[in-house]
Amino acid sequence: MIKFIAKRLGSGLVVLFVVSALTFTLLYTSSGSIARNILGDQATPEQVALKEQELGLDQPLVTRYFAWLGDALSGNLGTSWFTSEPVANSLATRIPVTMTMVFAAMILIAICAALIGVAAAVKRGWVDRVVQVGAIVGDSIPGYVIGVFLVTLLAIQLGFFPATSTISPEVGPEAWVYSMTLPVIALLINGVTGGAQQIRSAVIKQLERDYVRTLRSRGIGEREILFKHVLRSAAPAGLTVLSLQLIGMLGGVVIIEQIFALPGMGPLAVTATGQTDLPVVMGVVMYTVVVVIVVNLLVDVLNGWLNPKVRVS
Secondary structure: OHHHHHHHHHHHHHHHHHHHHHHHHHHHHOOOOHHHHHHOOOOOHHHHHHHHHHHOOOOOHHHHHHHHHHHHHOOOOOEOOOOOOEHHHHHHHHHHHHHHHHHHHHHHHHHHHHHHHHHHHHHOHHHHHHHHHHHHHHHHOOHHHHHHHHHHHHHHHOOOOOOOOOOOHHHOHHHHHHHHHHHHHHHHHHHHHHHHHHHHHHHHHHHOOHHHHHHHHOOOOHHHHHHHHHHHHHHHHHHHHHHHHHHHHHHHHHHHHHHOOOOOHHHHHHHHHHHOOHHHHHHHHHHHHHHHHHHHHHHHHHHHHHOHHHHHO
């Protein structure tokens, strides 16, 4: 198992290096005159040249990348060109907001999708039809539409929740949960419907396997077959679906945070991209890549623990 984890960790580091190199190259070669973008059209050529020297843009691209990489390995992701705030500090204040919301939504998605998917696979009939219709409806409605609907109905018209929020966990768990309810629900609905459909299919597939018929012929009860054998075999498919849901959610959360005015990674990414604040954009991209790598690593480890064949492959 240790060898398996080491191989997956090594693959993740290679992916991180390749993505960082490609992202750095694309950002710093496709942004036109960065110094002029920062100084404005009224800047003289001398001022632009001085700014490029100040930012190190007069150095070769390879030199700049390895300088950035060396700083990044020591925890220094550079400084914002517009606010002069260290990028690491900007990320540190915003990542908790985003990740808390995302992981809260993922935990609820995992619980609800598993319960609904298993119920649909076992009960079939009208329960199964309702889940399938719900999956189609849920997948067809974008998360931002759900977010706007929730704000309009539950916040503005009924006043049950705040329409926008900058509440942090320091103000107390009750107020914080209260402010995060609508954003989490907006992320939750698409994930539950899609996840339940995938888990339903995985459980049905396992229920139709020969080993289940063999267990039934030996007189083993349906509950024991389901919880001891079927769910264990269907878990890898469910974990893969949930990991894909989480990765997709990292993109959708940008819009949700904008709708609810949450001080997370979404507004930071949008502002930095609009300003061509490349150090901040690089920091946001690296944060996203690291989260994706960690999630995939955890899913691989769980799959390897549940199914030893995965470790061999």
